[in-house]
Amino acid sequence: MATEQTGTVRTPGRPRSEKAEKAIIDAAIDMIAEGTGVAELSIEAIAGRAGVGKTTIYRRWSNKEELVVDALASLKAPIPELPGWSVRDDVIRYLSVMQQESRHPRTRCIMNIALSESERFPHLAERFREIVIRPRREVLRAVLQRGVASGELRSDVDVEVTMAALSGAMMFFTKWRDNDDELPADLAERITDLILSGLHA
Amino acid sequence: MATEQTGTVRTPGRPRSEKAEKAIIDAAIDMIAEGTGVAELSIEAIAGRAGVGKTTIYRRWSNKEELVVDALASLKAPIPELPGWSVRDDVIRYLSVMQQESRHPRTRCIMNIALSESERFPHLAERFREIVIRPRREVLRAVLQRGVASGELRSDVDVEVTMAALSGAMMFFTKWRDNDDELPADLAERITDLILSGLHA
Amino acid sequence: MATEQTGTVRTPGRPRSEKAEKAIIDAAIDMIAEGTGVAELSIEAIAGRAGVGKTTIYRRWSNKEELVVDALASLKAPIPELPGWSVRDDVIRYLSVMQQESRHPRTRCIMNIALSESERFPHLAERFREIVIRPRREVLRAVLQRGVASGELRSDVDVEVTMAALSGAMMFFTKWRDNDDELPADLAERITDLILSGLHA
């Protein structure tokens, strides 16, 4: 939320309508999800679609950025659950889910917004890091650390760089391959095997 | 160029001024390089700075996108030259240059524009792939293939995925690390050693 | 007013600023009065001088015409008061005032606009007829009818044509005489005597 509620003291006057808040966020998300470019995602259009006055939006968020940040937060994609049988299996599953998600329209939208607007709106990048990147990184780090602990991976593995290599390889391949190249079905496996090949104990 | 010249037939009327074209591109680049966000990069501002009428811009490019694409093309960052002594040295140098470039303001701007606008403007991503990604990929691929040929790398190395892992690790680390983490000085080495460790013959 | 208020029902939302409306009209009048041709009387210039956004103008008037019509209406030149001693005296006075007015810059401007734009903007002619021509015609008609009633004029006088002859003679002489001819000082008397000479009882 853009405006914090200080303590539990009840402010005087009419309380803010939660319905309005929801309608605004929903309208914003709908428009993002419909592929409306971020350029066309005007405050006026959101207000119109939400059936809400512009004031009601600006009372809550002072920028389009802050609104988008909050809309983004409500889209929190589910974090993959990993069975934990082996490092290789877990990493493959992690990357597979990542690849799958990149096809799902809603996730695509989050990614697009996050990537395309993060430069314009620094808060947005920060928030994206916080709600999308960090939780996933925790999951992946846990997998690798478990592998070190279990002796499946060498004890001197550079965990941070390994994570970057795994996620980065998938993202780079997905986004910057030549358009006419198709995305290999076994990409997750190939990345995993390549990177883990030197890390086994 | 936005308008192609079909053959050598001369169109009637006054030819378009190359000077104006250059002034427009230069103005656009300057504004991008000064950190002017793409949002503030208005056609009117470009026209004003270039000392040119708006019509002269719209006569050549029908969109801000097309103009930015062409401006981008003229920014072609230099491709790193690699000494070729060993795969490890060349890859480290390649990644180091990549890391250095990401600090240089002009390159930063290209990257920012390319990343942030590529979703809004599909042509832009395509052009960026063509003039920035592809040439660098060729260089890196040559290094790896030379390594395979010389026996420095195993003969069954998955070259494409390796390239993605190398570049992706660097990009991911650079862009999505936590803000308070500092970028390690020996990042290029660490990435290289991690990924090549399993690939040596 | 461009937009009529139907009844007393209050429209929702912020009401239109009467101050802005006045500033716009004033700016338009000032520019007209300063001799700014109607061609140079651009909406942007009016907005600038009135310290008002263009939208605020277009919200009220959809055309330059409608704005000019309303500006004109607010310029209503004063109608001459006639002492009523005799038809001849009153008519002479009426025509003299008409001649005087044609020299006063503000009245000149109304006339110029009305004459020069009435063909382009039909509403303008209608409005001019209504607020300038008609009231004066009433005054003049009253004079002539009083003359008939008092026996000063013949009872079969063609009042409408007489009025047209009086006003028309003055206008025609004023506008279409050769440029090097000077306007005679006793023009009002000469016209009056000429036309009334055949109408005395």
Next chain:
Amino acid sequence: MATEQTGTVRTPGRPRSEKAEKAIIDAAIDMIAEGTGVAELSIEAIAGRAGVGKTTIYRRWSNKEELVVDALASLKAPIPELPGWSVRDDVIRYLSVMQQESRHPRTRCIMNIALSESERFPHLAERFREIVIRPRREVLRAVLQRGVASGELRSDVDVEVTMAALSGAMMFFTKWRDNDDELPADLAERITDLILSGLHA
């Protein structure tokens, strides 16, 4: 013509195309006659319709005004011929023709342009006076002077004012009557009788 030919000395170079000149004037007249407002009568539109470059127009006339003036000149409405039987008959015929003309579309256009643009373009008024007003005035003056000479009119008639009263009455009635009033069929007779009534010897 806007540019004068000094003497008969032949200027060097290719002579100006009379065909182009005619095409330009014709295009302008056509557009005026079609009721195209003077505002829409753009130089570019004239050039386009005439199949001529803009330069060819600007080489001959430096303004839209000068072009319109020349176009106007080529529209010279025919001067009424008067049988000369009696002053009354001639004046009635003169005014009738004037009234008829005001209905003919081409004449209407001349009038409209002349009236509506004469304030913006002073040359235009001057030219209109010269080619339309003055010749007609000569005809009318001749009629009145012949009447004085023949004894039909009093010898002290104020000829100039009489002419203004006759023409002015007709113009005023035609232009400024209330819209719902119809133009009386016998208007020319009524004006004539009214004004001449006091002038008979």
Next chain:
DNA sequence: GAGTAACCGAGACGGTACGTCGTGTCTTCTT
């Protein structure tokens, strides 16, 4: 018959104004 000089059409040039749209702020009445 080769120059030469002004013409021709086409159309690009730097400008100015157009009328529309979205921004973030404000002002009104209603809940």
Next chain:
DNA sequence: AAGAAGACACGACGTACCGTCTCGGTTACTC
């Protein structure tokens, strides 16, 4: 005091003409 409605000043959008300027090509006269 928050709600919706909508007006406010501002500024960019993309379009249309303005009057000027190049282009390659076309006449007509002069040498």
